[in-house]
Amino acid sequence: MVSHWVVDSNCFIHLGSMAREGFLLDLDRVLQDNNSGLYLTPGVHDEIRNVRFQRWKNKPNLLEKFSNFLTTITISEGEISDLAGSIGEKSSPQDVDLSLMVLSSKLTKEGHSVTLVSDDYKMTTTAKKVNLQFETCPPSTFLQRLADVGDDSQRSRLRSLSRRVRAAEMKYAISRAGQYDIQKKLTWMVDSLLSTKLGANKNSDGQDESIEGLLVKALIRSLRGEKVKAAYLKKLGPLPDICSAVTRLDEHLISLTSLGNLEDIRLDYEECCELLSDVLETTGLGLAPLGEELAEIAHRAMSGYFYRMESAMGMLSRLSGDLKRSKQHLSRALSSATLVDDRGAEMRAMHQLGLLALASKNWDRASQLFEAADRQAQSISANRLSQLVLASIARHLDGKSEIALQHLKSANHILTKNKPEAVKTLIGIGNSLLAVDCPGLAIEILDEAMECAIEVGLNSDLELLAETLLLANNALSEREQLQYEGLRRLLDDLNIISLDAKQEFESAITGIEEKAESLSKPLGDTWKDWQPASNLIPSGSDLVVVRVEKDENDRILVISHHSEIGSIGIWLPDGGIDASPGNILQIHGSRIKVAPPTKTLMQNHNIRGIIGVEDPDSISFVANSEEILDVEDEDKLSFNPQ
DSSP, X not given: XXXXXXXXXXXXXXXXHHOOTTHHHHHHHHHHHTTOEEXXXXXXXXXXXXXXXXXXXXXXXXXXXXXXXXXXXXOOHHHHHHHHHHHOGXXXXXXXXXXXXXXXXXXXXXXXXXXXXXXXXXXXHHHHHTTOOOEEEOHHHXXXXXXXXXXXXXXXXXXXXXXXXXXXXXXXXXXXXXXXXXXXXXXXXXXXXXXXXXXXXXXXXXXXXXXXXXXXXXXXHHHTTOOOOHHHHHXXXXXXXXXXXXXXXXXHHHHHHTSSEXXXXXXHHHHHHHHHHHHHHHHHHHXXXXXXXXXXXXXXXXXXXXXXXXXXXXXXXXXXXXXXXXXXXXXXXXXXXXXXXXXXXXXXXXXXXXXXXXXXXXXXXXXXXXXXXXXXXXXXXXXXXXXXXXXXXXXXXXXXXXXXXXXHHHHHHHHHHOHHHHHHHHHHHHHHHHHTTOHHHHHHHHHHHHHHHHHTTXXXXXXXXXXXXXHHHHHOOHHHHHHTTTHHHHHTTTOOOOHHHHHXXXXXXXXXXXXXXXXXXXXXXOEEEEEEGGGTSOTTOOEEXXXXXXXXXXXXXXXXXXXXXXXXXXXXXXXXXXXXXXXXXXXXXXXXXXXXXXXXXXXXXXXXXXXXESOGGGEEEEEEGGGSSOHHXXXXXXXXXX
């Protein structure tokens, strides 16, 4: 079945007047079983805001009941204007209709199978006029297609509803016979019903796949060292030998990710750069004399390798504090992922780019990236919680409160089904936000994680959560606190905590806040003479980097956190460093001085003291090699041992 249904207001109006109680249960099961989703634009919300289920007890608001099923995507005025211009103003549908057509076209271009559900025949003719590559069907056909893939009981109920809606559609069409060609509209309605074109139906055995697609798969298998049919090898010609250089990329990443700790991030990055350049040069020399068709097969087969290397380089750049360079690599990773048609890879790349957009306070772009990542998650039945939560935050910060709330309701629906799994996801989101220096956002998410952990008795996670929340609280600046005002009210709806757990949660949070307050006061002991670092930092313990800043004189200040000491600042010599939030800071054998913080630094960073290091070369920044690639991408690492 089609994976993406873009739904017009008239469909919801029909459902409001005719759907019986239990309809949403049928809808939920059919959509989940077939990896389908319902999409709309904010304009549809406005048009159906007051629609109610007329046949239900107490006639509940339709939009509220549908909240867990809908993905709302904002379409910019510029996109609507562009489509209106291509159509011609005189023949343009209303702006809401245009927004639905833009959305359908956008989802189609992302590679999804899309059907626009509307009984507005003008939208169908207009879409054909400008050659928009999506299908349209009336609401009755939409319900019939849902029925066709449901079980016996669902099929009976949905077909009955489809017939009632079809009768209403035809009655309405006949009543407006003077406004358009009634015969053409009725023909369209009947044809859509009789059509067997269900967009998501693809031949699973690959019989209809193109020869090019089969050769791409054969080349990928060859690069992995797997057996390939002689007939395919003959057609591939020199490609296996030419493309074999890309296996060096995975081999290098396997070595890199197995290190455990990365102690020289700049060197690791430069080695990746050099290797990638060499592989690109080698494969380019080999492919240059070949024809376009063989080159295209090669590029598609190699794209997975390039995606993984660009992703790793993007994360290495982030770990070294260079977010601009990180964005460049992750953007290229996303481009490579589209060539290999790996929606999971596309989702992960867009997720990381969304985090960078949040860090740069580009709320609209962050929203678009997380919403697109959510659509990819739906298409592969992946966990949507992180995408929905972050999309909700981004939309809230962008002033789109209603869309933010819709995303959050969908997130709550997922979270409620499996709270232990949600705890892990929320902790991951919190750590990701800390890694891009967004402690204020991290606190809000980690609060929700702690609520869930207390409710389901995950005591093993509570200590880690408490320590992470302490770090985030100490990293939070007054300016950031004000910026995220109102976010707590939104996220309160993510997890509705039980009364039994609320008291325990409030006690835990109070304890963390009290400890954070005690660790925000200046150090009681400072000294101007050089002394062993262990006089301040307990032996065998590390400092965690919170952020890296430059003052007005371009001096570098590293704000770090210690669970027993709190936040302290370390002045470093000119010339720059390769570090980012989350790195471990270690001082090897050098003596230190400790000075009281300035009032400004205390206010901005909660710093308790300033450290001077006698031998700056003794300072190292260590990152965890597990952060280079997502687990899913690590699992795909392979190389030909030959």
